[in-house]
Amino acid sequence: MKTRTWIIIFSLACVLCVCVWLYFSAFLSPSETVGIYQDGVLVKQIDLSSVTQPEEITLSGEYGDNVILVSHGHIKMQSADCPDKLCVKHGELKSSASPIVCLPNKIVIKFEDNAPSADAMTGR
Numbered sequence: 001m002k003t004r005t006w007i008i009i010f011s012l013a014c015v016l017c018v019c020v021w022l023y024f025s026a027f028l029s030p031s032e033t034v035g036i037y038q039d040g041v042l043v044k045q046i047d048l049s050s051v052t053q054p055e056e057i058t059l060s061g062e063y064g065d066n067v068i069l070v071s072h073g074h075i076k077m078q079s080a081d082c083p084d085k086l087c088v089k090h091g092e093l094k095s096s097a098s099p100i101v102c103l104p105n106k107i108v109i110k111f112e113d114n115a116p117s118a119d120a121m122t123g124r
C-alpha cells in the first residue's frame with residue numbers, strides 16, 4: 001500500500017516536471033526565430049540570434065509605412081504611420097504570448113513555433 005502511494009506521488013512529480021518544462025520552453029524562452037506577417041502572409045522570417053548588425057525593414061500598408069528594427073536578439077516596431085501606434089508602444093518583442101500587432105496595417109510580428117516540422121506536417 002505504501003509503495004503504491006509513493007509510485008503515485010512519483011508519477012505526479014514527473015508529470016509536474018514535464019508541465020513546468022513545457023511551460024518554460026514555450027513561453028519564457030521562445031525560439032529566436034521571428035516571423036513578420038502582413039495580411040496573414042509571411043513576409044520575412046528572421047533568426048534573431050544570427051543578426052549581426054541592426055537592420056531596418058520597411059513595410060507599406062494601407063495607412064503608410066511601418067519601420068521594423070531588427071538587431072541581435074531583438075526586434076521592435078521602430079516607427080509607424082498607423083493612427084493608433086499601438087505597435088510602436090508595444091516595444092520589443094519579448095514573449096510568444098504577446099506578439100507585436102499593427103491592426104491598421106495588418107502586420108503581426110511574432111516568435112515562430114519551436115517545432116516548425118509540426119507546422120509542415122499540418123500544412124499550415
Ligand SMILES: [Zn+2]
Nearest residue numbers: 080082087102
Ligand atoms: Zn501600428
